[in-house]
Amino acid sequence: MIREAGPAGFRAIAPGPVHRWGGAALVVVRRAGPLRPPPLSVAERRVLDGLPARRRAEWAQGRLLVKRLVGEALAVPPGKVEVLPRDDGSPRVLVGGVAAPAVHVSVSHTARHVAAALAPVPVGVDLCETASAAAVHRVADHVLSPGELSLIGTDRPEAAAAAWALKEAAVKADRRSVFGAAPRRVVILGLRPPVLGGRRRAMVWRADDAVLALVLAHPALPRGSAAAP
Incomplete structure (x- = not known):
C-alpha cells in the first residue's frame, strides 16, 4: 500500500556541522572554496592517483568527511583512519591499519555538495x-x-x-x-x-x-x- 505524500518539501539540513539521526552521524558540505587535503595513507594515495583528474577533488573531500566522522566517533586522530574501497567499490574503514568492522560508512557527491555518513549498521x-x-x-x-x-x-x-x-x-x-x-x-x-x-x-x-x-x-x-x- 503506497502512502500519500505529505506537504511538498523536506526539512533543511545545514551544511557543515555533524548531524545525528537514528544512531548515525551525518555531515554534508558545499564543494565551493579551497579544499584542505586530508591526510592520506600510501594506499589511499594510490587509489587517488588512479582516479580521473576530474574525480580526485570530490574523492578526497569525501574521505576527509569520513575521517572526521570516524575520528570523532572512535576518539582517534584522523591521520590514523584509512578509507579504502572493497572489491565492490564500497568504502571500508581501517584504524591504525586494522579493519573496523563495527563502523559502516557511505559517501555521496554532486557537483555542489559532498556528504558522508557513519553508523553501527550498514x-x-x-x-x-x-x-x-x-x-x-x-x-x-x-x-x-x-x-x-x-x-x-x-x-x-x-x-x-x-x-x-x-x-x-x-x-x-x-x-x-x-x-x-x-x-x-x-x-x-x-x-x-x-x-x-x-x-x-x-x-x-x-x-x-x-x-x-x-x-x-x-x-x-x-x-x-x-x-x-
Whole structure:
C-alpha cells in the first residue's frame, strides 16, 4: 500500500556541522572554496592517483568527511583512519591499519555538495540535485514501480530527486549497484516521512538545491521473527 505524500518539501539540513539521526552521524558540505587535503595513507594515495583528474577533488573531500566522522566517533586522530574501497567499490574503514568492522560508512557527491555518513549498521547516503528530476523520470521505468511513480507525480522535482536518492542510498547500504535489478527491490512506501519496505529506516532532507537521503539497513531478524513489509 503506497502512502500519500505529505506537504511538498523536506526539512533543511545545514551544511557543515555533524548531524545525528537514528544512531548515525551525518555531515554534508558545499564543494565551493579551497579544499584542505586530508591526510592520506600510501594506499589511499594510490587509489587517488588512479582516479580521473576530474574525480580526485570530490574523492578526497569525501574521505576527509569520513575521517572526521570516524575520528570523532572512535576518539582517534584522523591521520590514523584509512578509507579504502572493497572489491565492490564500497568504502571500508581501517584504524591504525586494522579493519573496523563495527563502523559502516557511505559517501555521496554532486557537483555542489559532498556528504558522508557513519553508523553501527550498514548505511547508505545519497545526494540528488532537484535539477536532475527530469533525468530521474527518463529512467523511471527501470527503477520505479507504477505506485512509486504515482507517489512522486510529474511536477514535483524534489519528490523525484528524493525517490532516486532513497533508492541509491538503500542499494549502497545493501552494498549493491544502482545498475541492474537492485533498485527495483527497494520499495518506497512513503516520501514524507520516508518509508521503505524491508528492515530499513530512512530520512530525507533538503540540502540547498539537492535532496539528501540516509538509509540504515538493519541486521536480519532472529529466526522465527516476522520482517516488516
